[in-house]
Amino acid sequence: xxxxxxxxxxxxxxxxxxxxxxxxxxxxxxxxxxxxxxxxxxxxxxxxxxxxxxxxxxxxxxxxxxxxxxxxxxxxxxxxxxxxxxxxxxxxxxxxxxxxxxxxxxxxxxxxxxxxxxxxxxxxxxxxxx
Amino acid sequence: xxxxxxxxxxxxxxxxxxxxxxxxxxxxxxxxxxxxxxxxxxxxxxxxxxxxxxxxxxxxxxxxxxxxxxxxxxxxxxxxxxxxxxxxxxxxxxxxxxxxxxxxxxxxxxxxxxxxxxxxxxxxxxxxxxxxxxxxxxxxxxxxxxxxxxxxxxxxxxxxxxxxxxxxxxxxxxxx
Numbered sequence: 001x002x003x004x005x006x007x008x009x010x011x012x013x014x015x016x017x018x019x020x021x022x023x024x025x026x027x028x029x030x031x032x033x034x035x036x037x038x039x040x041x042x043x044x045x046x047x048x049x050x051x052x053x054x055x056x057x058x059x060x061x062x063x064x065x066x067x068x069x070x071x072x073x074x075x076x077x078x079x080x081x082x083x084x085x086x087x088x089x090x091x092x093x094x095x096x097x098x099x100x101x102x103x104x105x106x107x108x109x110x111x112x113x114x115x116x117x118x119x120x121x122x123x124x125x126x127x128x129x130x
Numbered sequence: 131x132x133x134x135x136x137x138x139x140x141x142x143x144x145x146x147x148x149x150x151x152x153x154x155x156x157x158x159x160x161x162x163x164x165x166x167x168x169x170x171x172x173x174x175x176x177x178x179x180x181x182x183x184x185x186x187x188x189x190x191x192x193x194x195x196x197x198x199x200x201x202x203x204x205x206x207x208x209x210x211x212x213x214x215x216x217x218x219x220x221x222x223x224x225x226x227x228x229x230x231x232x233x234x235x236x237x238x239x240x241x242x243x244x245x246x247x248x249x250x251x252x253x254x255x256x257x258x259x260x261x262x263x264x265x266x267x268x269x270x271x272x273x274x275x276x277x278x279x280x281x282x283x284x285x286x287x288x289x290x291x292x293x294x295x296x297x298x299x300x301x302x303x304x305x306x
Binding site: 047050051053057058060061064065066071072073074075076077078079080082084085088089091092093095096098099100102104105106107109110111114115116117118119120 | 161164165168169171172175176177179180181182183184185186187188189190191192193194196197199200201203204205207208209211212214234235237238240241260263266267270271273274277280281284285287288291292295298299
């Protein structure tokens with residue numbers, strides 16, 4: 001096909017045919033943006049964001065997150081003899097003890113005594129330092 | 131008449147003058163100035179609390195899920211397969227799962243509120259900042275209530291299991 005033939009074909013093309021490729025690229029970008037928006041919306045609304053320690057601000061605590069690979073699953077089938085009941089009792093006590101050791105989300109952390117938001121002494125100390 | 135009107139207006143202004151209401155606590159100009167001065171350091175403290183709360187949420191959530199899925203559910207299933215009756219333990223497990231969901235929802239609300247306080251321009255919006263902190267406190271209390279309820283349900287299930295164990299061993303010597 002010579003260059004003249006190509007030029008003639010180009011002139012004969014409709015507007016749609018001329019912009020097909022651009023429309024394809026724009027459509028793909030729009031579709032990707034839409035799907036990413038849906039994914040981000042689900043990420044925030046489902047509560048997964050609160051469990052994601054890879055977010056900025058969690059660098060210091062990331063390594064402290066425990067990954068429980070040691071707790072055995074109590075078998076859901078089998079007889080309920082003394083050995084099985086004792087086994088469950090041991091497993092349950094271990095896990096319950098771990099939970100009870102944690103004083104979760106007590107009010108003291110955000111109290112006025114802790115945050116000192118309305119404390120005039122903080123201002124006075126800052127002025128003395130200056 | 132104008133005198134009376136002036137007196138009424140003066141009394142009205144005296145009580146609703148240069149103060150800003152924040153929830154049930156009346157913030158005076160002095161409070162607002164203190165908030166503007168202290169809020170940046172408070173935001174740093176909030177960031178540290180936010181990080182440690184995130185860690186606590188992950189660890190606690192993992193433990194609750196472990197207990198619910200690896201212990202409670204298999205035990206309930208095994209009791210049913212052995213044709214033994216313990217409706218109370220099943221009910222406690224259902225309540226435990228419901229409260230875990232509630233804990234997750236409450237924490238989500240609390241975390242979003244705390245993040246809002248951290249990201250806010252507290253120097254320009256001291257009253258809004260104070261309101262957000264107050265709201266975060268309230269949400270944190272809800273999370274704490276969920277955690278307390280979950281601890282109580284754990285104890286309850288433990289007690290019910292002990293009673294069940296005593297009953298099974300005394301009547302059958304264990305189901306074989």
